Every structure is written in structure tokens, then in C-alpha cells.
Amino acid sequence: MNRISPAAGALARLPACLALAVLAQPAHAQAPSHDDAHTLDTLVVTAAAPRSALHWVTDPRLPRQPVPASDGADYLKTVPGFAAVRNGGTNGDPVLRGMFGSRLNILSNDGNLIGACPARMDNPLSYISPETYDRLTIIKGPQSVRWGAGASAGTIRFERDTPRFDTAGLRAEGSALVGSRNRNDQVLDLTGGMPQGYVRASGNRSESGDYHDGRGQVVPSKWRKWNGDVAVGWTPDPHTLLEISAGAGDAIARYAGRGMDGAMFKRTSYAARFEKRGLPGAWDRIDANVYDNVADHVMDNYTLRTPNPASSMPMPMASNVDRRTRGGRVSAEWRWQDVAVVAGVDAEDSRHRGRNAMGRDAYRALPKTTDAQFRRQGVFSEMTLGADTGKRWISGLRIDRARVHDLRRNLGSGMMAMPNPSFDARRQQWLGSGFVRHERDLQGGLTWYAGLGRSARMPDYWELFSPNQGPQGAVNAFTAIAPERTTQLDIGLQFRTAQLQAWVSAYAGRLDDYILFTYRDGGMMGSTSQADNVQARIAGAEAGASWQMAEQWLLGGSLAYAWGENRDTGRPLPQMPPLEARLNLEWQGQDWSAGALLRGVTAQHWVALGQGNVVARDLGPSAGFATLALNAAYRVTPALRVSAGVDNVFDRYYSEHLNLAGSADFGFPAEPVRIAEPGRTAWLKLDYRY
Template identity: 60%
Template sequence: MTVHPLSRALAAAVLGAAVAAPAWATPNHLHPAPEVAAVTQLDGVVVLGVAPIAASTFVTDPKLPRQPVPASDGADYLKTIPGFSTLRSGGTNGDPVLRGMFGSRIALLTNDGALSGACPSRMDNAMSYIAPETYDRLTVIKGPQTVLWGGGASAGTVRFEREIPYFDRPGVRAQGSVLAGSNDRNDQVLDLSAGTPRGYVRVAGNRSEADDYADGEGREVPSAWKKWNTDAAIGWTPDEDTVLELSADTGDARARYAGRGMDGARFRRDSLGLRFEKKHIGGVLDAVAANVYRNEVDHVMDNYSLRDPDPASSMPMAMASNVGDTSQGGRVAATWQKDRWEITAGVDGRQSEHRKRSAMGRGAYRGVAWSEDARFRTLGAFAESHWHLDEANHLMSGLRVDRATVEDLRATTGSMMPMPNPTAGQRRGETLPGGFVRYEHDMAGRFGWYAGIGHAERMPDYWELFSPTYGPQGAANAFAGVRPERTTQLDAGLQYRAGNLEAWASVYAGRIDDYILFDYMGGGMMGSSTRARNVDADIAGGELGVDWKPGHGLKLSGVLAYAWGETAQGPLPQMPPLEARLSAGGEHGDWSWGALLRIVDAQDRVSTRQGNVVGRDLGPSAGFAVFSLNSGYRFSEKLQLTAGIDNLFDRAYSEHLNLAGNSSFGYPAAAERIAEPGRTAWVKLNFAY
């Protein structure tokens, strides 16, 4: 590995300085470990970063203000957790990347239900349908270190959760926020619940809007968006440990994309869910949880709603593509406790159907019949145990087995010159085992450490089987030739607490057999063609954080994150560069302030013309540093005002994981990364009742 001078400087800075103001909350696990239960809530006003609360586990409150101010999508909220980055495409709806891993290597759940986008190029990845501030808790488990929430999550698991608003007496609760900022940014969020000890009603909604932003050199970047979501739930609570809840969610959006040939004209989402939970039963059987869900998305991409067709492009006429996905599934799990043992076991399942239609002409797609092209089904069984060896030592382990099948329903392949599909009507199935074992020592004490090894096998997803132009050499197509991924990974970490100093580190090293790689093979009438194939890869990296309180009301913090990957052919593509976040914050009475310096190293470990379904390595990228400030005033426990300036010095920069600007917006034919926003001011009011 090439070590840049900046890399050494960043490492020294983090070791000598200090994780940015963490927002910790106790996760609502059915069987919380002692080290999790001991976590306390801190009073940070603006979230600059998040520290782990347990081995490989991070928890934060999505309702808290953050800096930089995030777009109204899930991926931007994840970036405050060390190890996360985003494959950028403009103002909103970036694709989350965890430790350099992308796509279905990350399990993304909302209220424990799976949600999937529909665009063959992931314009509408699952996080683009999420309104984070309408959720109560964001939980991230890094690595294959749990089997409770689905198979194949080799990079990690992300859960956006809503708590049960139990009322011990009749009452009403409300909380929300309003935000205004540069580029006509304006957001409104309201979360209202009312209930009695026997039940409740909860309604949450948000609206978010922004115009195109200007980069650090004053150039306008097509990036505008407008979104709304409405969520409702009604619950029966015969006691504080029992709930039966019915929920319904809906939303829509539109977004301009500087890095794509089309924009998102519709992001319609409709969801239904039913869940039952019974905790603290009192015997060996301690808890039971079950849920079923149905998520449907309807996504329209076109080149005329938010832009004018470019007569010099490969799509000179008005055209649109309409895609959809319906995912439904469920889960049932029970937890048993006996002496020093806790075991959670259950089954889960999911099925999804993908459909599409397209047409030339404005609105003409509405008259075209839907065509179903793919059908996925997965059924899994799992068991996870926690053995309390004593107060300080714990052994966790888990095992799951999934049976996954996929059907190719395409009659033809190709768009410009459709050809008969050689795998039409075929079905393929795989049995996919996974599991882990982890030892933890005194994670709630002064000095704790953990080490675990996990294994996950993943069925290729829709984008890996149906989006590539070609499959591996000798295969009829990607559906016929791309094999499942198999990841085996070691995760280890330590944490130290003493007085006003806290420090933590987590590292990982793994082997991915049959990693699914995309080759970009040159141009054509519709742009580059792609080939999906399997290669073996080695991965490694980690995160380091320090949090120091040198005086009353003052905190200095820092975090460092690095990810590395290699194949026999060279560097693994689409890997984020070394990144550090250094922050300082303080509180005095009702006032608070914070400063964040984000430093990103240059990245020259690239494999141009290789990548994933969204994009490829565009070549080496330059390093950059961005400085931001915030301040806040707490009028009361129920009302607080925060304000900030992101990119205070109006730096011109772009992220390494990025798309090239589209020629329809005047970007050059040579690949040019989309620039990030210049100086951005914002003010946010949070309230509760």
C-alpha cells in the first residue's frame, strides 16, 4: 500500500487529538447485553459523529441535528458513523457504502422489514425512500456479526426503528423540526402520538425540498429534490410489555441527477406492516416477536420532467422508464433465558417481484403494459446465543441457513436491439449458510476487547443478475454465470475508559471468494456495456476514535477510518480513501457550539474501468479538507435552535466515490466527478411537547 504523507499526518492527528460528539441510546434488543444496558444518553446538540456502544454496534438518534446538514435520505445520515461513505450522484439519494462494500452486502431494514429499489442502475436505492427523522433509532452492526436480521449481510446490518409509544396514562406527545438553509432548502417534520395504557395512534410526516446547489467555484450543480412521506400506526398495548401494531406508510419524491442521463420523476412508496411483541414473559421463554410487511415502490425515470432532452446525447428524444418492485415477507423469533444463557431463534422469509415498462414520448409509458422480469424468494432459519461466562466475559455465536431462489422472466434482453433471452423461464436456487462466534471481555469496564469471526454467503441480487450487459466468459448471461459471494471475516476491537478520556478501535480482515465485480467495456449507442463476473478478493481496514474532555463543558474528538481491498488483478475498485474527522465542541449554560474538520486523503489505489452497477473508478482523486461550524441555544428541554455553516471556506472539492457529470448538463466528455456543495448555511428548530 502506498502511504501518503497526509495519511501519516492524519494518523498522528487522530492519536494526538481526539470520536465526534456521540449520541448514544440503549437499543431495544429483546435480550440486551449488560454492556449495552450500561450506555447513557449524552447531551450533544449537533451530531458530528457516532461512537460504538458495544462490539461492532453503533446507535444514534436520527431526529438530532447533524453536521454537515444531511439530505433527506438514509444514506446521508449513515455518513456520521465511522466506516460509512456514500457513492455520490448529486444532491440526494446517494448509495451507502460500508468499509468499501456496497449494495446488498449491507442489509437495510425499516421497522425490521426489507425495502428494495427498482431502478436497474440503483437511482432509487432503498435509502432514497427513507425519511430518517421519522424514526426513533438508527442501529448499525458492522461485519457478519449477527444472524438475526437476514442472510448475506457480509458488510453489516442497518436498522431504522420506531419505538412503541407506550402511555401509562392518557396523553398526547409531539415532536418535530423545521429547517431552512442555502439553496432554498426547507424541511418540516412532525411526529404526533396519542394514547392510553390500552393503545395508541401515531402519525408522522415530513417534507423536504431544495434547489440546485453551487459548488465551491460557484458553478451550479443539477441536484434539486422535493420529497414527502406520511406514516401512520395504531397499536394495542394490554400492558407495557405487549404490543400489536398495524402501520401504513406512503410517500413520493422527485430528484435531479447531475451524473445520470435521466432524472427521478417519481419515487412512490406504499407500505403496510403488522407486528406483535411480548417481552419479559417471566419464564424460560422470555420474549416473542413477529412481524409481516409489504413494501411496494413505483419509480419513474425520464429525461424531460426536470430537464430538456439533449439532442446530442444517446437519448435525443423524450423518453421514460417506469420500474417497480413489490417486496413482502415476515419474521418470527423467540428468546429463551436460563441461568447464564440467552438464545434467540426463529425463521424469516421474503419474496419480491420486479416489473418494468418504457416508451418514447412524454407520458407515453402510461399506456404500455407492465412486464415482470424477475422474481426472488428467500426462506431462512436462525439461532443466536449469548453465554454469560461471568460478569466480564461473554461468548456470542450464531448460525443461520437460507434457501434462495430466483426466476428469470425476461423474454428478451437488450433495449436497442432486443434478442431472445437464452435463460427465459429458468430458475436457479442456492443454499446459503452463515454464522459467527465472538468473544467479549469487559466491554462495560475500563478496558475491554472483543474478537470474532463470521461467515456470510450472499445470493447475487437483481442488479448483479439482470443489469449487466454480459455475464462471465462462457456464460449465456449474468443470470446463468454469476455465482454467490462467500465472505469470511475476522473482526476485533478494543475500548478504553478512564476519567475524561475514552478511546476505541475496531479492525477487520477478510476473504471474499467469488466477489461480484463489474467490468466497464467501452462505449456504444447507449453508453458503456458491462460484464459481471466473480473474482477472489482480500479486504482489511478499521476505524479508530478518541474522545477527550479537557475541561467542564468542552470536548475534543476525532475518528479515523480506512478500507483496503485487493484482487489478483490489482486494487479492488470503489474503495473510499483514508478519512479523518476532528471536532471540538462545548456547552455553557443554554449555549453550545461545535466545529468539525473533515480531512480526506488522496486515493490512487484504483482500477479504472472496474466498479459496480452504479459506477466505476474514474481514476485517482485528490485529497481535501473541509471545515464547518455550528452553534445552538436551548430555550428549554422541549425547544432548541441550532445553526451552522458547512464548508465555511467555500472549498471546491469532489468525493472519490462519485459519478461523472452528464453531458446533458454541459459536463465534458472526459469523466469529471460531480463537485460537492460550496458554503452552505442552515438553521434548524427542534421542538417537543
């Protein structure tokens, strides 16, 4: 097992929120290395706290409340500022501070796995099982250039540790969860090794039936998922690692808010990485990795539902799309006293293909046709002046060359297909991003920071290829949508004492050529979308605190607010989450613990009706709500823990503001109605670690 210091062991018995805060690194510390990371003996996580300025680190294997819906977006919601575009049970699309899509850079083991559905039914987090990873790291805002291009809203990294063995041995971790509506999850992680190397195998399975909302109505939402990964590592000395890995997965998911369901989410992943530390002189370390990821996705209207004769798809239909993304990264780090520098290069190649047909499984007889090709190469560098001191300047710069090739011969399909006027057209763009941030530690446990960042982002597949129309007068979106540029100021304070930890972060940004979707109802033919570039601005803040009232009692809470405006029209930016507050109370005994989480969300009237992103649009104002969740846990043995909880204790009927409208295929009315969230839900989880 990973070694834990005596101080960490003493703090391990504290509730989750406090333990995270007390063990947090100083604001100037770097993110923990794989070997230095350790898992805290925490219980049920209801909220996460920042580890350092704009950096959040949490363990995705810990029990969480409300119980996550098996996808990465729900795990992120324990971090203030995150929300998700909901569409029923699983695979919500993550939103940070009202920003969506490729404004969030999502990595798993520093590789990119991009979904293929033109409407993001299979967003990147659909293929990530959070509980099979050791660490979730989040960087808010354009305050890093190390992990790829275009991360104007932030960077999300799911990471696995490097196992190290002093002698030959075996480690095992596993969990099982059961809950309402036939919810059952299983996770198993086995690692065997010796000082010279290791083999690690992990897998999970998750299943749930359709849930009932607070009024007892069935919401189509069932899913079934599995993932498996294996890694083989060579560790000839404590400073060297060479690892190769492979993984696969698949799933089905029914969606109350879509005209089709997900009949296949097939994933195949291959990767290799090399790490070398303790190099001579100022050269501290070198890291390199390569990856090859494929997402193969099938959408249809007959596997998990019956075709609706009154819809725009009255007959059985299916679409099979896939996306292969290959890439790599090499970086090196140097250290001279209090000056630290990291520099490197990265590259990515992503190909999109598809086929579709009328009739049950008729698509299988057709070949897949490539319709888009993306390529990007980048170079980056970050420098820290005053590393490990009380005054730090951190800055970074990256330059990317992005290229896109339109290979669609036709627009639309079937009788509606038309020749594509931009067939074989190519776009190339040089993009620059950078930031500078100052951090300062003051007396009394107070730290403040202020950073200015700028990010340039090439429009992604969904913005170039999914809209029916581009800006007025354009041939289509591919020819006319300009890259989006974000300039943002981030400021914040952190305060730590033995009994009280508090933090606040605020931001204000200007978005040039913000990419906005506008929807128009097309009757039986469905809605059409138009992509435009507009000038926009955003602002908001998050804050949190945890207070150790007594030896066994902890009171904590957080607030998150986001705002955005279309400067061209003076109207709101769409898809802005409402003000959200969380209040948690926890009691921790020697073996027992208990807690309560009160979540309150205000009404949202700041909406742009009919506008949004490729997944969702504003459906109008939404009502506020409040829910209560309770949990308890018991440490049976040092290796075995049982936790249980009840979410939405009072069986409230409510829906999230960021949501899809219910599909008429399941009896929802023609007028847009948000999909309601689950009613009272009970769950029981068993965790074992050997």
C-alpha cells in the same frame, strides 16, 4: 415522554459525542429494547461512537453536520467507515468499508423495502426519511444472523419505539430546517394514547434547489420529497404489543451524474407486528412481524431536464419500474442465568416489473411486465454464553434457501431487443452463514473482542439482471454469476473513563466469488457492463476518541481506512474510499453550545480504472481535501432548541472519490469528471418536543 434516569439527565447537557460514549452500554449488553430507549438532550452530532462491540446506536432526529441531504446515506456518514457513492444532491448509495449494495442489509421497522431501478437510482435509503425514526442501529461485519441473509458488510436498522402511556395524553415532536439553495425541511410526529393503546402519525417534507459548488458553478441536484406514516397499537399490559401501520411517500430528484432523473419515487408500505415479554419460565419473549412494501419508480429525461440530441437518448424517453417485497419474521428468546438464546424463521418474496417507451408519458399506455421473481426462506439462531458477565461467547448460525426466476422474454429494448436465452430459467441455492465472537471486560474500563464470521450471499437483482454480459462464455449474468462468500475476522478494543473514551476496530476478510463489474465505453450507445466472479481480500480499520479536556470542552476525532485487492489479478478492488479523518471541538454552556468539525480526506490512488459496481466505476485517482464546518445551538426552553451551522466555511471546491461522472446533458465534458460537492452552505434548524 420517555422516562430518563437522573444520571442520564445530568449527562444530557454534555456534547453529543461524549454523551453517547458515557451512556453507552457495557460491551456485553444487548441492543436497547423499544421501551428502554430514550432520547438524549444532545446538540449537533458530528460523529457517532460505538455503543458496544461492533454495535452503533444513534438518534437520527438530532441535528447533524454537515447538514444531511435528506437521505439515509448522508446520515450514516457520521459513523466512521461509511461513505456514499455521490451523484449530486440526494439519494447517494451507502458504502461500508468499501462494500456496496446487498452486502448491506437495510431494514426499516424490520421490513425490507428494495428499490426497482436497474442502476439503483432509487436505492433502499431513497425511500427512508431518517428523521421520522427514533433510532438508527448499525452492526458492522458478518457478526449477526438475526436480521436476514447476506449481510457480509453489515446491517442497518431504522427503528421506531413503542409508545407507552400511564395516563391518557398527547406527545408531539417537530422540526423545521432552512438553508442555502432553498433548502427547507419539515418534520412532525404526533402520538396520542392511553394505557391500553396509542395512535402515532409522522410525516416529513424536504426540498432543495440546485446547489453551487466551490467555484460558483450550478450543479443539477434539486429534489422534493414527502413521507407519511401512521401506526395504531394495542398495549393491554406492559408486556404486550400488537401494532398495525401504513405509510406512503413520493419524490422527484435531478441527478447531475445520470442520463435520466427520478420523476417518481412512490412508496406504499403496510406492516403488522406482535411482541410479548415476561413469558413463564426461561421463555423471555416472542416477536413477530409481517410487511408488504412497494417501490414504484419513474425515470425520464424530460421532466427535470431537456433531452440532449447528442446523447444516446436524443428523444424523450421514460422507464417505469416497480418492486413489491413481502416478508415476515418470527423469533423467540430464552434466558437461563447467563445463557441467552434467540431462534427464529424469516421469509421474503420480491417481484420486479417494468415498462418503458419513447415519447412523453407514452409508457402509461403500456402494461407492466414481470421480469424477475426472488424468494427466500431462512432459519437462524444466536447464543450467548456468559451473558451480563465479563467473559462472553456469542455465536450464531443461519441457513437460507434462495430462489430466483428469470422472466425476461427479451434482452434490451426497441430495435436492439434480442430473445433471452435464459427465459423462464430458475436458480436455487442453499446458503449458510455464521459467526463466533469472544468479548472480555478487563480492569480499568478496557474491553476487547475478536470475532470470525462467514456470510453467503445470493447475487441480487442488480448483479443478475443489470449487466449486459456475464463471465466470458456465459449466456448472461443470470446463468453464470455464483453466490458470493465472505469470511472475515473482526477485532477491537474499547476504553472508557470519566474523561476519556477511545475505541479501535480492525478487520480482514477473504471474499470468494466476489461480484465485480467491468465497464467498456460504447460510444453513442453508451457503456456496456460485464459481471464476473473474482477472488478478493479486504482489510481496514476505524478508530476514535473523545477527551473531556475541561468541564465545558470536549475534543474528539476519528479515522477510517479501507483497502481491497483483486487476488486474481493483483489489482486494487474498485470503489474503495480513501483514508478519512474527523476532528471535532465542542463547547457546552448552560443554554449555549458551539462546535467545529474539521474533515480531512487523503488522495486516493488505489483504483481499478473502469471497474466498479452497478452504480459507479473508478474514474481514476482523486485529490485529497479538507473542509471546516461550524455550528452553534441555543436551548430557548426545555422543549425548544435552535441550532445553526455553516458547512464548507472556506467555500472549498472538492469532490468525493466515490462519485459519478457528470452527464453531458448538463454540459459536463466527455472525459469523466467527478461531480463537485456543495460550496459554502448555511443552515438553521428549530426543534420542538412536547
